[in-house]
Structure formats: C-alpha cells, structure tokens
Amino acid sequence: MLFNSFAFFVFFPIVFCLYWFVFNKSLRWQNVLILIASYFFYGWWSYRFLGLLVLSTLLDYYFGFQVASANKKKSKFFLWLSVINNLGILGLFKYFNFFITQFQQGIELLGFHTNPVLLSVALPIGISFYTFHGMSYVFDIYRGHQKPVKNYIDYAVFVSFFPLLVAGPIERAHHLLPQVQSRRTFDYKQAIEGCRLIIWGMFKKVVIADGLASYVDSVFNNYQFENGSTLVVAAIAFSFQIYGDFSGYSDIAIGTAKLLGFELLSNFKFPYFSRDIAEFWRRWHISLSSWFRDYLYIPLGGSRNGRAKAIRNTFIIFLISGFWHGANWKFIAWGFIHACGFLPLLLLNRNRKHVTDIVAQNRKYPSFKELSQMLGTFAFVTFAWVFFRANPGIESALLYLKHICVSLYHNPIQLPRLKLLLAYIIPLILFDWWWRRDERSLKKMYYLVYIIMGIAIYVKLGANNSFIYFKF
Amino acid sequence: MRRFLIKISQYFLLLILLIFLLISSMLWINRKINLPFTSNSVSFNAKAKFIHEHESLFNRSKFLIIGSSMSLNNLDCQQIQDSFKTPVINLSSWGMKPADFDDFNIWTKDKTIMMDLYFEDFGESDIKKNFGYPLSQNKFIDYVDVASDFYTYLACISMYKEYIRKDESRDYSYLVFDATGTILFNDPQFVISKERWNFSKAVFSEKDMADYVDFIIKKSKLVNKIIICFSPGRRIQYSSLRSNSVKGIEKSIMENCKNVIFINKYDSDMPESDFVDMCHMRGSGAKRFTADIINDLKKDKNFNVN
Numbered sequence: 001m002l003f004n005s006f007a008f009f010v011f012f013p014i015v016f017c018l019y020w021f022v023f024n025k026s027l028r029w030q031n032v033l034i035l036i037a038s039y040f041f042y043g044w045w046s047y048r049f050l051g052l053l054v055l056s057t058l059l060d061y062y063f064g065f066q067v068a069s070a071n072k073k074k075s076k077f078f079l080w081l082s083v084i085n086n087l088g089i090l091g092l093f094k095y096f097n098f099f100i101t102q103f104q105q106g107i108e109l110l111g112f113h114t115n116p117v118l119l120s121v122a123l124p125i126g127i128s129f130y131t132f133h134g135m136s137y138v139f140d141i142y143r144g145h146q147k148p149v150k151n152y153i154d155y156a157v158f159v160s161f162f163p164l165l166v167a168g169p170i171e172r173a174h175h176l177l178p179q180v181q182s183r184r185t186f187d188y189k190q191a192i193e194g195c196r197l198i199i200w201g202m203f204k205k206v207v208i209a210d211g212l213a214s215y216v217d218s219v220f221n222n223y224q225f226e227n228g229s230t231l232v233v234a235a236i237a238f239s240f241q242i243y244g245d246f247s248g249y250s251d252i253a254i255g256t257a258k259l260l261g262f263e264l265l266s267n268f269k270f271p272y273f274s275r276d277i278a279e280f281w282r283r284w285h286i287s288l289s290s291w292f293r294d295y296l297y298i299p300l301g302g303s304r305n306g307r308a309k310a311i312r313n314t315f316i317i318f319l320i321s322g323f324w325h326g327a328n329w330k331f332i333a334w335g336f337i338h339a340c341g342f343l344p345l346l347l348l349n350r351n352r353k354h355v356t357d358i359v360a361q362n363r364k365y366p367s368f369k370e371l372s373q374m375l376g377t378f379a380f381v382t383f384a385w386v387f388f389r390a391n392p393g394i395e396s397a398l399l400y401l402k403h404i405c406v407s408l409y410h411n412p413i414q415l416p417r418l419k420l421l422l423a424y425i426i427p428l429i430l431f432d433w434w435w436r437r438d439e440r441s442l443k444k445m446y447y448l449v450y451i452i453m454g455i456a457i458y459v460k461l462g463a464n465n466s467f468i469y470f471k472f
Numbered sequence: 473m474r475r476f477l478i479k480i481s482q483y484f485l486l487l488i489l490l491i492f493l494l495i496s497s498m499l500w501i502n503r504k505i506n507l508p509f510t511s512n513s514v515s516f517n518a519k520a521k522f523i524h525e526h527e528s529l530f531n532r533s534k535f536l537i538i539g540s541s542m543s544l545n546n547l548d549c550q551q552i553q554d555s556f557k558t559p560v561i562n563l564s565s566w567g568m569k570p571a572d573f574d575d576f577n578i579w580t581k582d583k584t585i586m587m588d589l590y591f592e593d594f595g596e597s598d599i600k601k602n603f604g605y606p607l608s609q610n611k612f613i614d615y616v617d618v619a620s621d622f623y624t625y626l627a628c629i630s631m632y633k634e635y636i637r638k639d640e641s642r643d644y645s646y647l648v649f650d651a652t653g654t655i656l657f658n659d660p661q662f663v664i665s666k667e668r669w670n671f672s673k674a675v676f677s678e679k680d681m682a683d684y685v686d687f688i689i690k691k692s693k694l695v696n697k698i699i700i701c702f703s704p705g706r707r708i709q710y711s712s713l714r715s716n717s718v719k720g721i722e723k724s725i726m727e728n729c730k731n732v733i734f735i736n737k738y739d740s741d742m743p744e745s746d747f748v749d750m751c752h753m754r755g756s757g758a759k760r761f762t763a764d765i766i767n768d769l770k771k772d773k774n775f776n777v778n
Binding site: 192455459461 | 473475476479480483486487490491494621622623626
C-alpha cells in the first residue's frame, strides 16, 4: 500500500480510530492492532511475501533469546546464525542473480560456457529495511544494550511497524522497542505535528518529486539525444526528485507514527545545505548511515587503529552502503565516489568539522564561503547521483557524463524548461532554509500554506508514482 | 483528542470546500469545450464527445469503423458510405484497441464492424476508464470522474485545446474529426516528423497477436460481420517474416470465424508519397487504400452490409 494512495487514505483513519477509541485501554490490544494493520499494509502489496516477513521476524525473535545466553560461544554462534539468516534472505532475493551473472561473466572470460539458473522472483518490498531491523535487535542484545523481548507481538511490531516497514527510517531496538512496550497516551501537540509532517511529506513526494519525475525520466532515458545543458539540469532535477521522494516518505512515516504516539528516528536534516561530504552523510538517510557506523564501521575499528585502517573502513562502509541500494555496479560506483569525496576530509582530520551546527546557524543568510561550500558539495553529490540514476548501468552514467562534456563544449548556452523546474525546486529550498535550525518546527507555518499544500497534493495525486526507495 | 478531531475536521472541511470550488470553476471555465472526462485518454474522450454530438448518426449506423489512428487516418468513411449507401461512423481514435469499444456497446448482431490494423495495434490498451459510462450524460458521475482524477482532467483539457486548433500547422496531433468521425491528412503542408517517418517497432509479441485472434473469435459471434484490413505500411519496413505473421493471423481467424472478412494488404505496394509516416497515410493514400478495400468487399460474396 502506498502512502499516496486512496487505499491508505481509507486504511489509516480506520486504524487511528480503532487504536485510540476501541483499544485505547489495553496496550496489548493496541499492539495487536498495529501488528494486524502492519501485516495488512504489507499484504496489500503481496500476501505471498508476508510469509517471508513473518519467518524473518520469528527467526530473529528466537535468535535474540539464544544470543542473550550466558554462554559466550553459544551467544556468538547464534549471532552469526542471525547475520547469516538475514543476509541470506537479502542475498537470495536481492543479490542472487547479480552474483550468478558476475560469476558467469568471469567464467566466460576464462573460455568456459555456462548456462546459469536465475531467479525470476520480484524483490520483496522493504526487505532491506526489515532485515536490518532484525539484525540491529540481535546486535544490541549481543552487546548488552538490549534485553530480549519476551512478548512476540511487541517484537513483531518493532520489525513490522507499518509506517517504517517498507522504506524506513531504519529503527533501533533500544529506541523503538521501549515505546512499543510502554503505554501511549494521545498528545495533541504530537498529533498536530504528525499531521503537518504528513502534509509536508506528501507535498514533497506528490508535488515536487513526482513533478520532476517525468522530466528526469524522459531525459535520462534518452540522454543520447539531449544537449549538455539539458543533461545538467536533469541531473540537478534528479537530486531534488530523490530528496523530495525519500525525505517526503520519511516525513509521512514519522508523521503517521506520531499520530499513533510513537517518535521515530530522523532520517533527513536538510542534506543539501551541507558544507562538505562528511556533513552530507550526517544529514542524508541518517538512519542507514548511523546503522552502518554503529554496526559495521565501529566494530571494524573505525578510525582508531591508524590511518590505513580508517581509510579501509571508510571505503568498506561506503561501498557496502552503495551495494545495499541495489545489485548493480552503478550503486557500488556511487558509494565509491562518495568514499573518494570523504577521503580528503578524513586525511585532513576535517570530517567532524560540522557535527552539531547548521549553516548560517545564527544568521538569516549564509556567508559567501558557506554558499560556495554548499554549492560545491551539492555539485559533487549531483555528480554521484548520475551514477545512481543512470540506467541500465555504470556505462550509461559514463556516457551521460561524456555527453554533458562534449555537448557543453560545442553548445554551452541552452537552458531547457528552467522555469518549470525552478517552480518545483525553489519552494523546496526556501522551506528547507526556513526550517533548517529545527526540522520539526513546522508549527511556525501558516495554516494557509498547509491549505495550499493540501490543494496542490490533491491536484497532483493523479500522477501516482511509487516511491523510489521501495526498490531498495 | 476532541480538540484534535475538531482541528483536523476544520482543515479537511475547508480543503474539501476549496477543492469543490476549484473543480466547479474549472468545469465552468471549460464548459464550452464540453469534453467528457470518461477516461485518461484525450482521444477516447474526444471520440466520446463526437458520439454525443452525432448521436443520431451513431444510432443509425449499422456499419461502424473501430480501431486506432490506423482506422482514423487510413479509412475514408465518406467513400465507404457513398459506395454502400449506408450511414457509416468512424469510432476509432488514437491508441484505441478493439477492446476499448466495449464501452460503446457496439458488439450486437445488427452491426458490421470494420477496422484497419497494423503491428502497433496488438497488445493491451493503455486507456483507463473512469466511473462514468462514456455515452451517459449524468452530471453527478461527470463530477465524480473529474474529482477522482483532477490532474488528468486538467491535462486532457489542456491537450484537447492544443489538438483542436484550427490553424494551418497540421501534424499528427490534429484532432478535428470530419462529419463521419474520420481525420484525413489532406493538407499538403502536413508536417512530417522524421522520428515517426522512420519509426518501426522491432519486436511483436506472439502472445499479443494470439490474444487479438482470440478477441476477434469471441466478438465475431456477437456481430453481423467483422472486416479486418491489414495496412501495407512503408515498403522500407517490409519483411517476409512480418508478412508470414500477418498470414498466420489471417489463417487462425478464418479457420475459426465464418463471418469475418480479412483483407490482407500488407504485401501491397503503395508509393511513399501516400504516407506521412511508417504506416499512416496521406488523404490521397487513404482514399486510394479505401477504394481498394471497397473493391475487394464488393467482390466478396459473403459481404452484405445489411
């Protein structure tokens, strides 16, 4: 079920009413309702893959108990079993065909002909998200940060909570589980904030991202026939499309959870106002980057064991982060480019320069230096997005970039459909700039603006595109 | 909770009111266009509008032309009408597939259905129908249709305004039907697109062709007669492989249906000057092609309009 569908518009008010008016006196029944609603939400897309979700949940629930065992060897064994199980599910459904194809190509280079068996199964939606939920739970138990949950329903709600089930944010057991296990009371301010986030998220997704999508798709699918400036504009448009799409989804998810009394982790904090790549990764898809930081980068030694290992670990997490997005070399290349952008900051010890503050913290406008830093970071990120977006693979990205260079050299001034694009991009930049000091300060917005957003969402709902991040 | 529900209800009520005003004002502004919004396809809607405006011709006609732009541009209905001395209406429009005509209630025993066909016509329709029956004029249903997909409605209206232009610059996007519902590219200044001139769909799905055959077999039992003409297309794209595919379709249909006439013109040689693109014809080409079809029909012992 899509957030921007009529089905969700009917589904959620029913869940909301049952949750607060029928089952409000019993925490257990509220959780049962959330679980049933979550399975219904997921099953609406594919009831067959619902079994996979339930199986994955059951296994991690069981592994959690075993990992909590006092016997260190047994604990470690089950930790690995959980990792193998989750990565096995991911590997089978998401990466099997990729590895088999790569293996086949490698073998054929040696002169052998093979006829590999490929899986023709659709990628289960949200698989990369719920397997990561499961792993974070087991990791936290192994580290002693979390006790195994006795009640299966509570654990299953943590894994399958419908607002974050298919595209995150990737929650941590120690953050969400206590909320699942404690009584929720309706809070007016929280609910209003949730509604505002839902409207803003819908606006970003339906109006901005979908508005840019048709232009971006048409250019990226026919880049051979477009001039250089069109290709540059389309790459910039894609940067805002993916931001509007994914951050919009996250806002809807966070807002929906707020209406049920939950607080989810932030996923985006105005990433295009970042002054360097390190800051960008503290602001873009935060729940994934912090997941990799906590469960991969730090266990590998982080930056503590010398410069060489820090560089190695940086490349590992960026490459894996790229690969997490899809079984294609283009995503690995995207991760590699970001690692290369991060490397100079790491070597110069400047990767933690902008940890807590935001650009123009106490001012209305950025300084010239800040502006140039932001533009430089945005240009780099946009360059990397070309690899992420180009279809079918890395060759198309390289050709796309080549076309830009060749065409701009011959014909430098052709700005296509700029007015249309700016109409989508400028409101997004302005609103983000307005709210950049506190992402949740949506209350400052005028009622009229929400009404206008509501009308714009209604008008644009006809162009019903699914969320980009469902594919991952 | 009470405060929240009041606040959220206020928001939605105000939103609904404003949306209602927006829809009403757009319908009022576009009232002269009067394009029914019965689908997401401007061509389907335009044809529905044409039928509304030519209801008596639609009701009188026992000879109906259906199909895509192949039937719209390549068959000269006026000539058919004059030759067989019977009213003929052209229901075809861009991108329409035979199954789209179910909504016009044409599959009845008193009707003779004719269509011109080319390879692009196989496959499923992209047209999505709204709630309203295309030939009904229920204001409430019309309103529901518009309200349920306002964006597409606006897009349809905007496209239609562009397509019904009366200026000199004619090209493929010209959507002004003649009295029979046909559009013949008679303009010598017709703007030929290079892309369309060379366009040729490389692969044709066997399944789509088989589905088409099944569809014709099923529908042939419901009507008086079905006449299928297969267009020649520009000779540059001719291939014996495609020719065999057409013969295969013809054979399958003729083996299973007694009341179908299949006129296979794929192998016919028509000069390039008769075409405006890979398969659509100029007015002169369409007239020549239609005359040829009429001749074949007159020779056919099984053919009888009534």
